[in-house]
Amino acid sequence: MEDILIRKGDEVPGRIVFGQDTAGVAPVLETCAGSRPVLHVYVVCDINAAGYADRIVSALPAGGAVRICGRYMLKATEEDKTMGSVLSMSEWLLTSGADRNAFILAVGGGITTDMAGFAASIYKRGVKFAYVPTTLLSQVDAAIGGKTGVNYLSYKNMLGVIRQPEFTYICPEVLETLPVRDFLSGAAEMVKTFMIEDRGFMGKAMSFLSGLHEAEDKSGYLKDNRPELLSLIHAAASVKAGVVSRDQFENGERRKLNLGHTFAHAIEKNARMAGDDITHGEAVSIGMVMAAGLSERLGLAPGGFAPELAAGLRAAGLPVDCPYPVRDLIEAMSKDKKAEDGIVHFVLPAGPGDVRIVDMTASRAGEILA
Secondary structure (H helix, E strand, O other): OOOEEEEEOOEEEEEEEEOOOHHHHHHHHHHOOOOOOOEEEEEEEEHHHHHHHHHHHHHOOOOOOEEEEEEEEEOOOHHHOOHHHHHHHHHHHHHOOOOOOOEEEEEEOHHHHHHHHHHHHHHHHOOEEEEEEOOHHHHHHHOOOOEOOEEEOOEEEEEOOEOOOOEEEEOHHHHOOOOHHHHHHHHHHHHHHHHHOOOOOHHHHHHHHHHHHHOOOHHHHHHHOHHHHHHHHHHHHHHHHHHHHHOOOOOOHHHHHHOOHHHHHHHHHHHHHHOOOOOHHHHHHHHHHHHHHHHHHOOOOOOOHHHHHHHHHHHOOOOOOOOOOHHHOHHHHHOOOOOEOOEEEEEEEEEOOEEEEEEEOHHHHHHHHO
């Protein structure tokens, strides 16, 4: 499967590499050594992905161009996604002797890559880094595009920078043991991506996910359908990479990638305050349906579009009903990091492959939905 390139004019600041298993990371790492005799690699790993990090390290040839200089284990939870965690990681790099030529390899899901990428971006004013995403959510969204950051005062990703990893390595092996709920969290982001730019994959994704939902042996289903899954991941990653290449710093088109997220981040904030258990992908699923409902009421989407989208997501095993009153989401939406002068850029779907950006206050959106 062909690599996907992140472009910035004539430059290629990052690439997405596809393989079948984690052993394939080793030769990709070796190419990053370039003219240096040794590439000093510092591994940042989610404690739940330690086994995959072991496989990567074991596949490196003894005496080769890559030297593993240490490993930092972290808890990849929203509660631990803080500036304090990034500073702790930076302290580890400093005490481990990491210099300006250090290379950070992050192994884990989106929280891990967000924090490791942020630490790499600010440590000694920036060192090179790469990702091995181990969740579907990170493979189709979080680990692609260069956004890094941490939560602050209960607001999602409020502190961060945009900087591209040298490479993002994607393989299906890591998904076959992923808990179903975590897999579906990523599936919501996949559906979101195809809603933005269909390319004929929206229907395929919904069919694949409904088949997974109905399968008794879900791990077996993923193994048996590995080529189809990898094709969907490649297509979703290609869509996001294209958008990022055209608008890396979110001045226009990249805002479309926030489809469902303004609602989702507000839902997540309310969930944290209430002590409720809602994953990011579940919040995105609900957020997409809310965005579709707003789009319908504004006359952008045809009547029945939101219920049809909700039915498809429900068939995939995803939630579609918001557990909180719309009025409880307004404050969080108005303080969304993408809000400007009180105006929120709502991304509203008019149909598969057709999304519009509509500017309004969070209060106005709440009034329309209520």
